[in-house]
Amino acid sequence: MASGEIENSDYQQKRWHNIRKLLERSGPFCHPDFEPSAEILDYIMNSCKVLIVGAGGLGCELLKDLALMGFKKLHVVDMDTIELSNLNRQFLFRKNDIGLSKAKCAVEFVNKRIPGCEAIAHHCPIQDLDDGFYRQFHIVVCGLDSIVARRWLNGMLMSLLQYNDDRSLDQSSVIPLVDGGTEGFKGNARVILPGMSACIECTLDLYPPQKTFPLCTIANTPRLPEHCVEYVKVLQWCKENPWGPNTGLDGDDPQHVAWVHEKAQERAMKYGIANVTYQLTQGVLKNIIPAVASTNAAIAAACATEVFKLASSCCANMNNYMVLNMSDGVYSYTFSAEKRLECVACSNTTRVLEIEPDATLQVIYDKLCEDNGYLMKSPGITTVINGRNKTLYMASIKSIEEKTKDNLKRRITELGLYNGVDLLVADVTTPNTITIKLKFSDSIDIDMSR
Amino acid sequence: MASPSPKSPEQNEKSKQYDRQLRLWGDHGQSALENGHICLINATALGTEILKSIVLPGVGAITIVDENITSDEDFGCNFFLETSSKGLNRGSETLRLLLELNDAVQGHSVQEPPDQILKDNPDFFKSFNTVIATSLNEKLIKDLSQHLWDLNIPFILCRSVGFLGSFRIQFKEHAIIETHPDNERVDLRLDVPFPILSQYFDSINISTLDLKDHGHIPWIVILYKAVQQWQITNPDRWPMSRKEKNEIKEIIQQYIRIDENGVPITEENFEEAKRAVNTALLPTFLPVKIQDLIYSSAAINLTKDSSAFWIMCSALRGFVEAEGKGKLPVTGVLPDMTASTEHYVKLQNIYRCQAAADAEIVYRKVQQIVSQLQCDTMSDTEVKLFCRHAHDLHLIKGSNIALEYQPGGPVASYIARHLEEPDVMMVHYILLRAADMFRSEHCRAPGEWEPESDIAKLKNCVSKILTDVSCSPFPKDDHIHEMCRYGGAEIHSVSAFLGGCVAHEAIKLVTNQYNPVNNTFVYDGASTNSATFTF
Ligand SMILES: [Zn+2]
Numbered sequence: 003m004a005s006g007e008i009e010n011s012d013y014q015q016k017r018w019h020n021i022r023k024l025l026e027r028s029g030p031f032c033h034p035d036f037e038p039s040a041e042i043l044d045y046i047m048n049s050c051k052v053l054i055v056g057a058g059g060l061g062c063e064l065l066k067d068l069a070l071m072g073f074k075k076l077h078v079v080d081m082d083t084i085e086l087s088n089l090n091r092q093f094l095f096r097k098n099d100i101g102l103s104k105a106k107c108a109v110e111f112v113n114k115r116i117p118g119c120e121a122i123a124h125h126c127p128i129q130d131l132d133d134g135f136y137r138q139f140h141i142v143v144c145g146l147d148s149i150v151a152r153r154w155l156n157g158m159l160m161s162l163l164q165y166n167d168d169r170s171l172d173q174s175s176v177i178p179l180v181d182g183g184t185e186g187f188k189g190n191a192r193v194i195l196p197g198m199s200a201c202i203e204c205t206l207d208l209y210p211p212q213k214t215f216p217l218c219t220i221a222n223t224p225r226l227p228e229h230c231v232e233y234v235k236v237l238q239w240c241k242e243n244p245w246g247p248n249t250g251l252d253g254d255d256p257q258h259v260a261w262v263h264e265k266a267q268e269r270a271m272k273y274g275i276a277n278v279t280y281q282l283t284q285g286v287l288k289n290i291i292p293a294v295a296s297t298n299a300a301i302a303a304a305c306a307t308e309v310f311k312l313a314s315s316c317c318a319n320m321n322n323y324m325v326l327n328m329s330d331g332v333y334s335y336t337f338s339a340e341k342r343l344e345c346v347a348c349s350n351t352t353r354v355l356e357i358e359p360d361a362t363l364q365v366i367y368d369k370l371c372e373d374n375g376y377l378m379k380s381p382g383i384t385t386v387i388n389g390r391n392k393t394l395y396m397a398s399i400k401s402i403e404e405k406t407k408d409n410l411k412r413r414i415t416e417l418g419l420y421n422g423v424d425l426l427v428a429d430v431t432t433p434n435t436i437t438i439k440l441k442f443s444d445s446i447d448i449d450m451s452r
Numbered sequence: 453m454a455s456p457s458p459k460s461p462e463q464n465e466k467s468k469q470y471d472r473q474l475r476l477w478g479d480h481g482q483s484a485l486e487n488g489h490i491c492l493i494n495a496t497a498l499g500t501e502i503l504k505s506i507v508l509p510g511v512g513a514i515t516i517v518d519e520n521i522t523s524d525e526d527f528g529c530n531f532f533l534e535t536s537s538k539g540l541n542r543g544s545e546t547l548r549l550l551l552e553l554n555d556a557v558q559g560h561s562v563q564e565p566p567d568q569i570l571k572d573n574p575d576f577f578k579s580f581n582t583v584i585a586t587s588l589n590e591k592l593i594k595d596l597s598q599h600l601w602d603l604n605i606p607f608i609l610c611r612s613v614g615f616l617g618s619f620r621i622q623f624k625e626h627a628i629i630e631t632h633p634d635n636e637r638v639d640l641r642l643d644v645p646f647p648i649l650s651q652y653f654d655s656i657n658i659s660t661l662d663l664k665d666h667g668h669i670p671w672i673v674i675l676y677k678a679v680q681q682w683q684i685t686n687p688d689r690w691p692m693s694r695k696e697k698n699e700i701k702e703i704i705q706q707y708i709r710i711d712e713n714g715v716p717i718t719e720e721n722f723e724e725a726k727r728a729v730n731t732a733l734l735p736t737f738l739p740v741k742i743q744d745l746i747y748s749s750a751a752i753n754l755t756k757d758s759s760a761f762w763i764m765c766s767a768l769r770g771f772v773e774a775e776g777k778g779k780l781p782v783t784g785v786l787p788d789m790t791a792s793t794e795h796y797v798k799l800q801n802i803y804r805c806q807a808a809a810d811a812e813i814v815y816r817k818v819q820q821i822v823s824q825l826q827c828d829t830m831s832d833t834e835v836k837l838f839c840r841h842a843h844d845l846h847l848i849k850g851s852n853i854a855l856e857y858q859p860g861g862p863v864a865s866y867i868a869r870h871l872e873e874p875d876v877m878m879v880h881y882i883l884l885r886a887a888d889m890f891r892s893e894h895c896r897a898p899g900e901w902e903p904e905s906d907i908a909k910l911k912n913c914v915s916k917i918l919t920d921v922s923c924s925p926f927p928k929d930d931h932i933h934e935m936c937r938y939g940g941a942e943i944h945s946v947s948a949f950l951g952g953c954v955a956h957e958a959i960k961l962v963t964n965q966y967n968p969v970n971n972t973f974v975y976d977g978a979s980t981n982s983a984t985f986t987f
Pocket of ligand 1: 201203204205345346
């Protein structure tokens with residue numbers, strides 16, 4: 003930073019006059035705890051550390067918005083590199099930047115444009131950063147497109163919660179999470195106070211289920227152009243291995259997409275199906291969500307306003323979930339999403355899974371994947387029996403999967419599981435191992451306090 | 453390893469860059485955008501945030517009208533200004549940094565004050581598709597909006613003060629062909645099947661199909677057959693009531709085959725048929741909205757200046773009255789359903805063929821009209837698109853911003869009604885207007901220097917507006933006080949929110965897709981609340 007630029011203290015500079023009116027004047031609608039003063043901007047600029055998760059459509063906007071709202075201690079994490087198709091909305095990147103780290107490019111641009119901004123980039127997956135890293139922030143704001151990554155981050159912030167001896171929440175361990183998401187002309191923004199208001203896991207049912215096509219349709223009775231693309235992706239690629247057996251299908255490789263497009267067209271022709279285009283092929287392969295600058299700008303701005311409210315307490319936060327729909331006029335609606343008492347991530351209680359004693363391990367596995375409270379992707383299940391760790395099933399490591407897959411067919415009692423035993427479950431949707439107590443449905447006395 | 457070089461061409465660079473938005477408005481929407489020219493008056497933070505989300509998707513050109521010199525405060529909340537911009541013209545500086553976003557966009561900067569342009573060069577605004585203005589005082593709002601109304605150029609008037617913001621869209625009329633409704637009604641014509649559809653239905657006999665084919669016939673066929681059977685005992689009738697629809701479900705149930713143990717064999721297509729009974733049996737009709745459109749005087753009394761939309765509406769009326777027998781052209785869209793490829797593709801082609809034949813008739817009528825009027829012709833693609841969306845055409849009749857300033861008119865009583873409710877979002881609207889008036893009278897924003905001393909003056913402005921709409925004064929001064937607290941401050945995140953919304957609306961206007969706000973949007977960032985008013 004050029005030191006000659008600073009007149010008085012940085013927060014007294016004339017360029018912050020707009021923000022200062024909000025922070026240094028009292029108003030009739032201010033939060034009762036709000037004490038207008040010049041120190042608030044000093045805090046925002048020099049103490050308040052904010053983590054921006056994602057440097058894509060929302061992340062670029064968030065970084066600019068927060069930097070212009072006075073925040074200087076900003077961190078940005080994103081593992082992605084810049085692609086041409088980002089440039090219609092990710093306004094901090096240019097064609098010359100294609101292939102570079104999004105986080106680094108975005109931070110460099112904003113630090114240069116806005117004097118005094120000290121943003122720091124982390125070009126890595128969010129999972130590579132540990133609890134010590136996340137604990138340093140006062141506020142986390144998230145603009146991700148992946149639900150799994152969002153759930154992981156949510157789990158991380160929930161795992162930082164600490165409880166007092168009387169089981170009440172230690173308020174100082176709460177790091178507020180502001181989360182935004184968009185899809186085409188629609189979006190949402192929400193404020194999560196971990197342990198206090200509804201978290202991502204509490205409201206999993208708000209995400210639409212992923213669209214899938216039954217295998218028999220794809221293989222035998224294709225009707226839509228999507229079915230033809232799925233056929234090539236799921237069946238034909240591994241049969242023909244066009245780039246050799248070691249090369250998997252990469253939706254980002256234009257040669258691969260073109261190959262799939264051509265094969266899908268051949269199949270479509272055979273069945274008389276029209277409209278297998280390159281654009282559609284790519285959309286199916288990469289599960290592309292349409293995106294446009296305007297929706298991202300509006301949702302990120304709504305999130306930035308909430309971050310500003312959290313940091314300054316100048317007025318109450320939204321309570322607690324806003325949906326925005328810009329496809330027919332512009333319509334917004336704010337409602338209070340409810341915290342689920344038995345939430346896997348944010349409730350400080352023992353989780354219980356009720357099960358028939360003669361059930362197989364598969365039944366438990368399916369419940370973890372399909373039950374609305376869990377919706378896991380590929381849970382690894384272990385337990386402790388007689389003081390020894392026992393892996394019941396784990397798909398993520400191939401050798402263990404092979405060794406444990408037969409367990410799925412076995413009855414849980416055969417595997418040594420008993421009423422009241424603790425299962426330790428790990429999954430990509432959470433950084434934490436989740437403890438779940440089994441309760442056999444026919445038993446009445448079970449000591450849940452253990 | 454040698455790559456199995458595919459024959460199919462890759463996308464070109466432009467379609468790659470715009471891929472994510474082309475999925476929302478298509479190539480034709482993109483080319484409309486690329487032919488668009490947007491004018492912005494005053495490159496405030498709100499102004500540049502609007503242009504940012506118009507330049508990124510690739511509008512043809514932008515023109516910024518701004519006579520202001522960049523101040524410290526501008527630079528503090530506007531991303532498209534840099535340290536070196538201070539002391540330079542705000543319009544040309546923001547233009548330079550905005551154009552860096554997309555090298556396909558042309559840009560111009562005009563440093564004259566807008567009131568001067570209105571006086572000296574009123575035709576200046578004629579070349580734009582939409583004019584957007586921020587931070588205008590009341591006098592200029594009135595003059596400019598009237599001028600643009602007379603020129604018939606769409607105008608978006610925007611405000612951003614403190615946590616509050618609003619935008620007002622003014623145009624005479626705006627016709628949307630592709631409204632992209634969330635739930636489009638399917639157009640299957642089961643009650644009035646066209647000849648090739650009837651022939652297809654008649655060619656299938658459910659009871660003689662082998663078991664494999666039985667599970668593969670589309671539910672549309674099943675439903676049609678069930679109604680036919682029901683009509684044997686209910687001649688010349690169509691199942692409408694709940695009871696009648698249940699009778700249809702029972703007939704479908706009877707079609708389901710049973711295995712050797714007498715257990716019904718679950719077939720997805722029959723389940724789908726039962727589920728469709730409630731929605732798919734709605735008789736085909738001409739929506740009132742579309743009837744109003746095609747019989748409106750603009751569609752009947754064509755002139756050679758009539759827009760393509762009205763000419764197509766007129767041709768559509770011709771179709772409805774003659775070949776369509778009271779119905780619109782077939783949309784030609786078949787939803788996905790369980791079926792064998794053969795059955796599905798055949799049925800799909802039947803609907804598509806009929807849609808093409810209907811559109812062709814409308815196209816011929818368009819050509820007739822065009823040659824009679826001796827006006828510009830339209831492509832068959834354009835007419836096809838119109839027919840495909842004929843069920844969801846939407847026309848918005850606009851209103852002049854001047855009406856909001858007219859004491860005692862219908863808009864005044866509309867405002868009064870909302871204030872009496874009381875609707876706090878309408879109170880915000882009044883305060884935003886009072887702040888405009890304050891600026892006209894005092895050449896600064898209320899509370900710009902010091903909040904308390906301006907409260908009485910702003911209250912005066914509020915009273916004038918309330919008198920015009922015949923409303924009693926506000927019981928409390930809290931909203932007036934809050935506006936003075938803002939002191940005209942432009943808060944970046946509030947402007948960025950509105951900027952995204954306004955850019956979006958401008959794109960809707962230029963592409964003629966999706967319904968825009970009709971006609972005023974008010975936002976309060978403090979309470980995360982928004983409202984739409986139709987003045
Ligand atoms: Zn939760």
